[in-house]
Amino acid sequence: MTLVDPGPVFAALADPTRRSVLTRLAADGAASATALARELPVTRQAVVQHLAVLDAAGLTRAHRHGREVRHEVRPEALTGAARWMTTIARQWDDRLSAIAAIAEEPRADDARSE
Amino acid sequence: MEDSIVRETVVAAPVQRVWEVLTQAEYVGRWFGADKAEIDLRPGGSFVMTWAEHGVGLARVERVEEPTPSSPGLFSFRWAVEPGLEPKPGEETLVEFTLAEKGDGTLLRVVESGFSKLDRPAEKQEWHRERNVDGWRQVLEAVAGHFTG
Numbered sequence: 001m002t003l004v005d006p007g008p009v010f011a012a013l014a015d016p017t018r019r020s021v022l023t024r025l026a027a028d029g030a031a032s033a034t035a036l037a038r039e040l041p042v043t044r045q046a047v048v049q050h051l052a053v054l055d056a057a058g059l060t061r062a063h064r065h066g067r068e069v070r071h072e073v074r075p076e077a078l079t080g081a082a083r084w085m086t087t088i089a090r091q092w093d094d095r096l097s098a099i100a101a102i103a104e105e106p107r108a109d110d111a112r113s114e
Numbered sequence: 115m116e117d118s119i120v121r122e123t124v125v126a127a128p129v130q131r132v133w134e135v136l137t138q139a140e141y142v143g144r145w146f147g148a149d150k151a152e153i154d155l156r157p158g159g160s161f162v163m164t165w166a167e168h169g170v171g172l173a174r175v176e177r178v179e180e181p182t183p184s185s186p187g188l189f190s191f192r193w194a195v196e197p198g199l200e201p202k203p204g205e206e207t208l209v210e211f212t213l214a215e216k217g218d219g220t221l222l223r224v225v226e227s228g229f230s231k232l233d234r235p236a237e238k239q240e241w242h243r244e245r246n247v248d249g250w251r252q253v254l255e256a257v258a259g260h261f262t263g
Contacts, residue, residue, distance in 0.1 A: 010230030010232075011231070013230070014230045088226065092121040093121055095147075095224075096222060098144065098145035099132065099145045099222060100125040100127075100222070102145060103127035103132045103135045103220075
């Protein structure tokens, strides 16, 4: 099991247009930059740039379909980032439990008087 | 996807006691699972944790607001993602603890944020990965178990 580096994934998803692109690709399947630009309120050039960021984060990949380059979702990176978040959350749960245990244990001077 | 992790727990101890455990070096080493911890407890102060296995983890204290009867406590620091690195933009996350009275106990909440701003070259991310794999978690569990068991 490998854990992806979440930085690029979170950075990629921080932009609302990229989230729209990803949502569109996830819902309706592979599409070209030209097709995406028709559906979204941005230029084709902007879509191409956003797709490059999504590609670099491992969230999408491009493949040639005839004369067109189409882009599709790769869900693995998203799953990886979610798993990474879960792992970090568990680590904090462990630390909070440790803080609670220490705060709740009898103080040293109390223990001596027992 | 959210760029932060929020966890909380209720501690059966007074706010002041939880504040001590949270901020005093002798306790921090224990709950962080570090062999040694040093904190200069003021904004901008250095916060150093030493692990025999991983090296030295560096953080910088951001805010220190001791709880009072009328206000909740707040302790936050910027934490470098790898040992030996100074915390700085692109290589740190922000960890923020808040403490508030809840009944006879304390509501302790932690928020770690800034994951989308991490920007480490891939070839330098070894420890960052290692920090998140199960081996590391087992160390923490062992430590947590030691205190609760």
